[in-house]
Amino acid sequence: MSGSVNADLKSSYVAALKSAMGESDPLVRDGLLESLQMSTQGNHELDSIFQQATSPA
Structure with a gap:
């Protein structure tokens, strides 16, 4: 992905992030977020979106 x-x-990536972050089971949430983060490798735009969405406010 470059x-x-x-x-x-x-939009789809942001929706997936929001859905994952709304997961109540911490093991499932962490697994989903890890998978989404791994999918950004090589793409700075998606990595930036991931960092913004998951960083503490």
Whole structure:
């Protein structure tokens, strides 16, 4: 995954992050977030979205 990310992919990724972060079971939540983070490898835009969404406010 390199280059610019289209808007639909960004929206889907953000929705997946929100869904994962809303998971009540911490083991499931952590597994989902780890998987989503691994999917950003090589794509700075998605990595930035992941960091912004998961960093403490």
